Structures are given as structure tokens and as C-alpha cells.
Amino acid sequence: MSAILDTHGHDDHDVHHHKETFVTKYIFSIDHKMIAKQYLVTGTLMGVIGVLMSIMFRMQIAWPEEPNVLFEALLGKWAPDGVMDADVYLALVTIHGTIMVFFVLTAGLSGTFSNLLIPLQIGARDMASGFLNMVSYWLFFISCVIMISSLFVEAGPAAAGWTIYPPLSALPMASGGSGLGMTLWLVSMAIFIASSLIGSLNYIVTVINLRTKGMSMTRLPLTIWAFFVTAVIGVVSFPVLLSAALLLIMDRSFGTSFFLSDIFIQGEVLHYQGGSPVLFEHLFWFLGHPEVYIVILPAMGLVSEIMASNSRKPIFGYRAMIASILAIAFLSTIVWGHHMFISGMNPFLGSVFTFTTLLIAIPSAVKAFNWITTLWKGNLQMNPAMLFSIGFVSTFITGGLTGIILGDSALDINVHDTYFVIAHFHLVMGISALYGMFAGIYHWYPKMFGRMMNKNLGYLHFWITAICAYGVFFPMHFIGMAGLPRRYYTNSNFPLFDDLANTNVIITVFAIIGGLAQLIYLYNFFSSMYYGKKAVQNPWRSTTLEWTTPVEHIHGNWPGAIPHVYRWSYDYSKPGHDVDFVPQNVPLKEGEEELQH
Amino acid sequence: MTALLTIIIVLFVAVALWQMVKIFDLAQVGTINTQVADDHDNKINGYLMMGFLVFIYVITILCFWYIGDLPLMSNAASEHGLEVDNLMIISMVVIFIVQTITQFLLHYFAFKYKGEKGKKAFFYADNNTLEFIWTVIPVIVLAGLIIYGLFTWNDIMNVDEDEDPMVIELYAQQFNWKARYSGADNVLGKANVRLIDLDRANILGVDEEDPNAKDDVIVTELHLPVGQQVVFKMRSQDVLHSAYMPHFRAQMNCVPGMVTQFAFTPTVTTVDMRQNPDMIEKVQNINELRKERKAEIEESGQDLMYEFDYLLLCNKICGKSHYNMQMKIIVETQEEFDAWMKDQKTFPNSLN
Numbered sequence: 001m002s003a004i005l006d007t008h009g010h011d012d013h014d015v016h017h018h019k020e021t022f023v024t025k026y027i028f029s030i031d032h033k034m035i036a037k038q039y040l041v042t043g044t045l046m047g048v049i050g051v052l053m054s055i056m057f058r059m060q061i062a063w064p065e066e067p068n069v070l071f072e073a074l075l076g077k078w079a080p081d082g083v084m085d086a087d088v089y090l091a092l093v094t095i096h097g098t099i100m101v102f103f104v105l106t107a108g109l110s111g112t113f114s115n116l117l118i119p120l121q122i123g124a125r126d127m128a129s130g131f132l133n134m135v136s137y138w139l140f141f142i143s144c145v146i147m148i149s150s151l152f153v154e155a156g157p158a159a160a161g162w163t164i165y166p167p168l169s170a171l172p173m174a175s176g177g178s179g180l181g182m183t184l185w186l187v188s189m190a191i192f193i194a195s196s197l198i199g200s201l202n203y204i205v206t207v208i209n210l211r212t213k214g215m216s217m218t219r220l221p222l223t224i225w226a227f228f229v230t231a232v233i234g235v236v237s238f239p240v241l242l243s244a245a246l247l248l249i250m251d252r253s254f255g256t257s258f259f260l261s262d263i264f265i266q267g268e269v270l271h272y273q274g275g276s277p278v279l280f281e282h283l284f285w286f287l288g289h290p291e292v293y294i295v296i297l298p299a300m301g302l303v304s305e306i307m308a309s310n311s312r313k314p315i316f317g318y319r320a321m322i323a324s325i326l327a328i329a330f331l332s333t334i335v336w337g338h339h340m341f342i343s344g345m346n347p348f349l350g351s352v353f354t355f356t357t358l359l360i361a362i363p364s365a366v367k368a369f370n371w372i373t374t375l376w377k378g379n380l381q382m383n384p385a386m387l388f389s390i391g392f393v394s395t396f397i398t399g400g401l402t403g404i405i406l407g408d409s410a411l412d413i414n415v416h417d418t419y420f421v422i423a424h425f426h427l428v429m430g431i432s433a434l435y436g437m438f439a440g441i442y443h444w445y446p447k448m449f450g451r452m453m454n455k456n457l458g459y460l461h462f463w464i465t466a467i468c469a470y471g472v473f474f475p476m477h478f479i480g481m482a483g484l485p486r487r488y489y490t491n492s493n494f495p496l497f498d499d500l501a502n503t504n505v506i507i508t509v510f511a512i513i514g515g516l517a518q519l520i521y522l523y524n525f526f527s528s529m530y531y532g533k534k535a536v537q538n539p540w541r542s543t544t545l546e547w548t549t550p551v552e553h554i555h556g557n558w559p560g561a562i563p564h565v566y567r568w569s570y571d572y573s574k575p576g577h578d579v580d581f582v583p584q585n586v587p588l589k590e591g592e593e594e595l596q597h
Numbered sequence: 598m599t600a601l602l603t604i605i606i607v608l609f610v611a612v613a614l615w616q617m618v619k620i621f622d623l624a625q626v627g628t629i630n631t632q633v634a635d636d637h638d639n640k641i642n643g644y645l646m647m648g649f650l651v652f653i654y655v656i657t658i659l660c661f662w663y664i665g666d667l668p669l670m671s672n673a674a675s676e677h678g679l680e681v682d683n684l685m686i687i688s689m690v691v692i693f694i695v696q697t698i699t700q701f702l703l704h705y706f707a708f709k710y711k712g713e714k715g716k717k718a719f720f721y722a723d724n725n726t727l728e729f730i731w732t733v734i735p736v737i738v739l740a741g742l743i744i745y746g747l748f749t750w751n752d753i754m755n756v757d758e759d760e761d762p763m764v765i766e767l768y769a770q771q772f773n774w775k776a777r778y779s780g781a782d783n784v785l786g787k788a789n790v791r792l793i794d795l796d797r798a799n800i801l802g803v804d805e806e807d808p809n810a811k812d813d814v815i816v817t818e819l820h821l822p823v824g825q826q827v828v829f830k831m832r833s834q835d836v837l838h839s840a841y842m843p844h845f846r847a848q849m850n851c852v853p854g855m856v857t858q859f860a861f862t863p864t865v866t867t868v869d870m871r872q873n874p875d876m877i878e879k880v881q882n883i884n885e886l887r888k889e890r891k892a893e894i895e896e897s898g899q900d901l902m903y904e905f906d907y908l909l910l911c912n913k914i915c916g917k918s919h920y921n922m923q924m925k926i927i928v929e930t931q932e933e934f935d936a937w938m939k940d941q942k943t944f945p946n947s948l949n
Binding site: 068069070086087090160161165166167168171174175176260261262263264265267269274275276277278311312313314315316317318319320342343344347350351354355358359361362365366368369370371372373375376377378379380381382383386387390393394397398401402404405408409410411413414416417418452453454455456457459460463464466467470471474475477478479482483485487488489490491492493494495496498499500501502503509512513516517519520532533539540570572573574575580595 | 601603604607608610611614615618631632633634638639641642643645646649652653656657660661663664665680681684685688689691692695696699700702703704706707710711712713716717718719720721722723724727728731732734735736739742743746747749750751753754755770771789790791793795802834835836837839841843846847848849850852853854855857859879882883886887897899903905908910911912913914915916917918919920921923
């Protein structure tokens with residue numbers, strides 16, 4: 001550290017004569033590119049755990065109460081003779097949801113690409129505060145460690161669903177996981193929220209203050225718009241979850257009654273009086289719903305950018321795309337009640353939330369049509385990133401359309417908390433966001449690691465994943481419409497669902513194959529770091545600024561002065577130019593007009 | 598064992614695919630920037646996109662064909678259920694049309710405009726008319742769905758007290774259901790979990806002093822007279838539960854500390870529903886599947902043959918045995934109901 005302090009007396013980023021130790025370069029790095037990679041690798045490892053859990057509980061649903069070697073090996077005493085315990089099933093479902101939503105698709109996706117792309121695409125040397133950026137990552141890391149450690153406590157991890165509704169989550173006598181496991185869950189999430197807030201504030205400040213000369217807001221790539229708006233939503237809504245978590249901690253440990261009232265359990269009346277679980281639901285979903293947009297907006301940004309670049313065409317309707325991002329962001333904060341139509345809240349509120357919820361379909365439809373039009377008359381370069389982007393639009397449409405049913409309070413009554421809901425949100429925010437993340441990784445891998453990922457493995461990865469994603473989630477709509485509730489350890493106590501058993505087996509087989517297909521990706525990801533083909537500076541022939549930096553990472557990103565920007569980021573195949581892309585740092589030719597976008 | 602075999606087969610397939618990829622790689626040695634898609638890749642993946650479109654259509658058709666008897670869109674057993682089913686069908690038709698068209702455009706464009714060297718894309722950045730069109734069309738369609746949905750919702754949630762609905766309490770605890778009938782006065786006696794006295798078998802905490810409680814009846818099987826509107830007052834003693842009655846298109850959470858409500862009018866008796874041709878077919882199908890698993894089912898203590906019954910399920914995660922929290926519902930004629938009710942103990946008589 002002292003070496004850095006010595007040489008940083010003068011504010012000259014072009015000079016790089018200080019030596020970095022292993023610790024400052026790879027561990028406590030304040031360089032946004034390294035922090036992005038740290039987020040990515042941590043998110044990937046959490047993702048492996050999350051997916052493995054989902055495969056285990058899918059096996060339980062398909063072959064209930066059958067001994068399973070995988071359970072015996074991984075669950076130990078929680079699966080005596082390889083038969084999964086009912087509490088553990090709920091714990092797996094809970095932690096799978098928590099890990100995938102927060103640790104993979106919030107931190108892993110937004111953390112990786114906001115960090116990597118914001119400074120590079122707006123033309124900044126680094127984040128506004130490199131130190132806070134480092135703190136943000138390490139808080140995230142600590143919250144991961146705490147969440148994983150909760151898997152090893154005696155009574156099991158949190159098992160109240162990822163939404164941790166009290167009283168189930170508040171009373172250890174109601175569920176084994178509501179003891180130490182839930183405490184660790186809450187502590188982990190509190191730290192996670194702190195990390196997310198620090199990160200988001202950093203992104204907002206950086207985008208507002210550090211854009212290079214000429215980079216006006218209407219010349220920003222849509223990625224940056226998406227990251228920026230995502231960060232704003234995060235700052236608005238995450239603190240509310242923090243308050244909910246703190247109040248729940250108070251109820252659990254200090255005898256307050258924010259969420260609890262009139263409870264009789266295991267032969268005794270508890271002292272709680274006057275609280276309401278519905279209050280918790282409001283607080284939770286005030287974050288919980290914007291959270292799905294925190295997950296999906298960055299993916300939308302990445303997909304817009306990748307589609308334009310690989311179609312060799314400008315993104316269609318740049319201004320409409322920005323307007324729809326803003327509309328979605330605004331609406332996302334006033335629709336949370338559609339998770340609570342049948343929670344016991346006033347039915348009039350249900351009407352209001354039905355109205356606002358269905359409005360979101362409008363900006364979403366605009367985005368979908370704009371992506372499709374972007375492909376029209378393009379010259380599509382079918383790189384793996386492009387395939388995942390097209391896959392994103394496909395699953396976003398399929399999953400999004402059923403939102404029209406779930407957002408309609410009258411229809412929600414009967415499909416609420418069934419597999420229909422699982423199918424809907426996994427397609428529209430789970431699989432879609434994951435596709436966005438994969439697309440981003442395949443596209444910016446050369447920027448991150450200076451090497452290329454293997455494209456054929458990428459194709460294989462995409463096609464198997466694409467088929468399995470539909471194979472898993474499409475039939476789920478139908479078993480949901482047959483009335484099968486989610487979070488059932490086994491359906492064998494309900495003969496009326498017996499005719500769905502075979503479908504459940506098919507779904508599980510698709511899930512196993514889909515899960516295994518991710519091994520192709522993991523192999524490709526890690527081996528390409530060392531054995532991948534060396535990347536050229538601008539392998540995809542894109543217009544944005546990150547491709548004007550050298551392949552080798554340096555502090556400050558550009559060896560010389562920061563490039564100035566003269567045009568928007570989508571001058572692909574512009575008439576009057578010989579090449580089919582004009583980077584943003586190329587001045588307008590004489591007589592050339594910047595597009596009135 | 599099946600699981601293990603499946604895993605092994607899948608592993609073999611994975612290895613085989615990986616070997617194929619290696620062969621592709623070897624065939625490409627020598628070209629520059631090999632990891633960027635070339636015309637060959639564009640062509641193959643373009644065709645695969647069309648193949649994938651077919652896959653989406655096929656899986657849709659298969660799902661409708663094999664598991665799409667759409668139990669939630671037909672044979673509703675309550676008055677408002679028919680309205681819900683209508684709205685569901687309309688929404689599904691809209692979704693189906695949009696899905697078919699947009700997926701076609703997306704995948705067809707991906708195929709049609711697959712890249713070729715030397716070709717230049719059409720520079721087309723904006724068109725206000727188009728943006729206007731695909732903003733206004735969803736607005737119109739959604740306006741229709743919203744209005745229809747809100748009318749239906751208000752119909753369901755507003756209980757018309759003039760119709761003199763029968764008041765029944767649904768009471769949830771880990772992990773079973775109880776129902777309390779309000780008796781001849783149609784008013785439930787006051788209750789609070791603080792009044793629960795297990796020694797006296799006052800399990801719902803009903804106030805013994807309240808005269809309204811004198812004719813209350815507590816049961817573990819829900820009987821409903823056909824054609825009579827019922828308003829359920831729901832309570833929970835411990836954690837959140839959700840009273841889900843799918844055949845009646847009814848669901849409401851049971852929340853400790855407050856009373857929630859849901860009302861509906863059952864229209865088809867259990868006996869009549871068992872005679873419904875769709876239901877006969879479904880039950881037959883289930884029973885054939887159950888015969889295949891004879892040993893397993895008998896071991897678990899269930900009856901081998903399944904007979905249709907309406908059910909109340911718990912549909913909010915409530916702990917370890919959430920998956921087995923259910924109560925039978927029997928819809929019958931008023932006479933049958935009265936006869937059954939006569940045999941039940943009133944609350945004061947049920948106490949120790």
C-alpha cells in the first residue's frame with residue numbers, strides 16, 4: 001500500500017510505475033475492472049450452489065421420498081438413507097430463491113457489468129470512488145459467506161420461502177429454519193443491502209459526473225441507461241427491505257410486535273399483540289417487486305447493446321427504449337400489491353394494483369417490438385452472445401405474457417402461489433436475466449480477460465439451455481392451471497394431482513440436462529482464461545468506447561488522454577461510411593449529420 | 598435408481614457432445630479470429646432458430662394436447678367461477694395470439710437476416726408511426742382486460758349482505774383446518790386465541806360467555822348446501838396459511854391477528870360433479886396411474902382407488918407439513934346438509 005501512497009501524490013493517471021502486490025491487484029483491488037471480475041466469479045460460484053439446490057428439489061418432486069444418492073452425498077444427516085427431509089426441502093427452495101435473486105442476478109449481474117462497463121463506456125478512468133467500490137464488493141462477499149454458513153447450522157437454514165413472511169420466519173417453534181438459520185439469513189441480507197446501496201450510489205455518481213467530453217445523456221449506450229436507472233431503483237427500494245429486516249430482527253429477538261399478533265403455538269399463547277404480517281408483506285414487496293426490475297433492466301441494457309452490435313444496425317427506437325426504461329422504473333415502484341391480492345388487504349387496493357400492474361405491459365411491449373425491429377433487415381452475426389440475446393427476447397415474451405393473467409386480481413385468485421406463478425417469473429425474470437448475463441459474459445469476455453471464449457462450446461451451451469428452459473418452465477404453466485400449489489414437498493397426499501406426476505418427471509429430466517449444460521459453460525469460462533484464443537482490440541467491431549482501450553488492462557483504462565465522443569453509440573451500417581461501424585470517438589465527417597435521435 | 602440411471606445417460610450424452618465440439622474446433626485450426634461467428638455459423642444458427650420456433654410451437658401443442666384439459670378454465674363449481682373462467686379464456690386467447698405472432702417474427706427475422714460477408718444492414722433507427730402503433734394496440738387491449746378484470750374482481754369481493762349469506766369460520770393451524778358454523782342465528786360467537794383452553798377442548802378459543810356461540814358447530818369436514826351463498830371468515834392461530842379451493846375459484850390468506858373473508862356460492866354438488874363426463878375421464882385416468890403404483894400406495898395407507906372430492910388446500914408455505922394440510926369439502930342438497938348438521942355437536946356440548 002505504501003508504494004501506492006508514495007506515487008499517487010500527483011494526480012497523473014497516465015503514469016503507472018507503482019508496483020502492485022498480489023493483494024492489491026487481486027484481492028483488495030480498487031480497479032473497477034478487477035472488482036467486476038470479482039463480482040462475476042463470486043456470483044458464478046453462488047449460482048452453482050443455487051442451481052444444484054434446484055436440481056435436488058426437482059428430483060424430490062419427481063421421485064418423492066425415493067432414496068437418492070445425490071441427497072445422501074450432499075445433505076448428509078438431513079437425508080437419512082438418501083430420503084430428503086420435508087424441512088430441508090423447504091430450506092432448499094428458500095435458499096435457492098435467495099441466492100438466485102439476490103446473489104446471482106442482482107450482485108452477479110448488475111455488480112459485474114455496472115462495474116465493468118460504466119467507466120469504460122462513458123469514458124472515465126474509474127468509478128467515482130474506487131475505495132467504496134472495493135468496500136461494496138467485500139460487503140457482498142461477507143454476506144455470501146454468512147448465507148453459505150447458514151447451511152451448516154444445527155437446525156438448518158431459513159425455510160420460510162425467500163419472501164420470509166412472518167410469523168413463520170419469526171417463530172423458531174413454527175419452523176426449524178426460523179432459529180439461527182433465519183438470524184444468519186437476516187444478517188446476511190442486511191449486509192448485502194449495505195453493499196448494494198454503496199454500489200448503486202457509486203454508479204449513479206459516476207454516470208452523472210464522469211462522462212467524457214461529448215458524452216451527453218442522449219449519446220449514452222442503453223447499457224448505461226439501464227445500469228443508471230437500476231441503481232436509482234435500488235437506492236429507492238432496498239432501504240425499505242432493510243427496515244423490514246430490522247423490524248423482523250426486533251420482533252424475533254427483542255420482543256416487539258411489529259408483525260405479530262394473537263399467536264397460539266405449541267400449547268401456549270405468545271405475548272405479541274397488535275402487529276400485522278400484512279405490514280411485512282407491504283414492506284417486503286415494496287422492495288420485492290422493484291427487485292425484479294433491478295434484475296431484468298441490466299439484462300435489457302446488455303441485450304439492447306449486443307443486439308445492435310451483432311445486427312450491425314442501430315437499436316430501433318433509441319428514445320422509446322429510454323422512455324420505456326424510465327416508465328418501467330416508475331411503474332415498478334407502484335405495483336407491489338399485485339403480490340398481495342389475496343393477502344387480506346382491502347379489495348379496493350387490489351383494483352388499484354391491477355390497474356398499475358397491467359400498465360407495465362405497455363412499455364414492455366414497446367421494448368419487445370423494438371428488439372424485433374432491430375433484427376429486421378439486419379446482417380445478423382450469430383455469436384453466442386447474440387443467440388442468448390434473441391433467447392432473452394423469446395423467454396421475456398413467453399414469460400411476460402402470462403403476467404397479464406397474474407396481474408389481474410380476479411384471475412390471480414386461482415393461480416396465486418401455484419406452479420403457474422413459478423413458470424411465469426422464472427421465464428420472465430429468472431431465465432431472461434440469466435440469458436442477459438450469459439450474453440454479457442460471452443460478449444465482454446475479451447474485454448475482461450483479454451481472451452476469447454470458445455464459440456462452439458457457446459453454441460452448444462445456448463441450444464441445450466434454450467431447449468431445457470422451455471422444457472422445464474412451459475409445462476409448469478399447465479400443472480399450475482391444474483391447481484398444483486408450489487412449495488409442496490410431495491404431491492402424493494393429493495390423488496387429484498396424480499395425473500401430473502409424469503409431467504413433473506419430464507420437467508425434472510429437462511432441469512437435470514439444463515443444469516449439466518451449465519458445466520459446458522463453466523468449463524469454457526474457466527479454461528478460456530488460460531487457453532482461450534488471444535483477443536483482438538475490437539473483436540465484435542462495436543462502436544462503444546470500451547473497445548478503444550488496450551486489450552491488456554491498465555489503471556485508468558486509456559494509456560493517453562480519454563477519447564472524446566462525437567456521436568451516439570449506434571452508428572452501425574450508417575450510409576456514407578465504408579465500414580459498417582463508426583466508433584463513438586470518430587468525429588463527424590464534413591457534412592455528416594448526427595442522427596436526430 | 599431411475600434418477601441415477603438418468604444422470605448416467607445424461608453424462609454420456611454430454612461427453613459425446615463435447616467430443617463433437619472438439620472435432621469442430623480442430624476443423625477450424627488456422628483461421629484468424631476464429632472465435633467470432635463466420636457465415637457458416639450464421640447459417641447453421643439461423644436454421645436452428647427456425648427449428649427452435651417449431652420447437653416452441655410443438656411444445657405448446659403437446660402441452661395443450663396432453664395436460665391441457667385446463668381444469669381451471671372449465672367446470673367451475675361456483676357462481677363467480679364461470680365469470681373468472683370466461684376472463685381466463687379471453688386472456689389466454691389474447692396471450693396465445695400475441696405469443697404465436699411475436700415468436701414467429703423474432704425467430705423468422707433471426708433466420709431471414711442471418712449475416713453474410715459483404716452484406717450491409719439497413720440503417721433504420723426510428724419510426725414514430727411504428728412506435729405509436731405498438732404503444733396504442735397494447736393500450737386498447739389492456740384497457741379491455743383491465744375493465745373486465747376489475748368488474749369481475751369487484752363482483753367477487755363485494756359480499757351482498759341482502760342475499761343473507763351463510764357465515765362459516767375457517768380456522769387454520771399447523772397443519773390442519775377446522776370450520777365453525779354460526780348455527781341458526783347465523784352469527785359467529787366471539788373468539789380469540791387467548792381463550793384457547795386445550796384442557797376443556799376449546800381449541801378455537803371461542804368465548805363461552807357469548808350467547809352467539811351457543812349454537813356454533815365446529816367440524817373437520819366442510820359441508821356446503823348447494824346454491825346457498827357462503828361467506829367465509831378466516832382466522833389462523835399461528836402462521837400465515839392460505840385457504841385454496843381451486844374448484845370454486847376461491848382463495849384467501851388466513852392471517853394471525855385479523856379476520857379475512859371470501860364469499861362464493863357453490864353451484865354443483867359433489868355427486869353431480871362426480872357424474873361430469875370430464876371428471877369421470879380424469880378420475881379414470883388417475884386410477885389407471887394409481888394401479889401402476891399399487892404397492893407403493895397401499896404401503897402409504899391411502900385407498901388405492903381415487904374418488905373425486907372437492908378440497909380445501911393450504912397454499913401458503915406454513916412449515917414442515919405444509920404439503921399435507923387439507924380438508925374435504927362436500928357440496929350437497931339443503932336436505933342432506935340439514936340432516937348432516939343435526940348430527941353435529943354444538944360448541945357448548947363439544948367442551949369437556
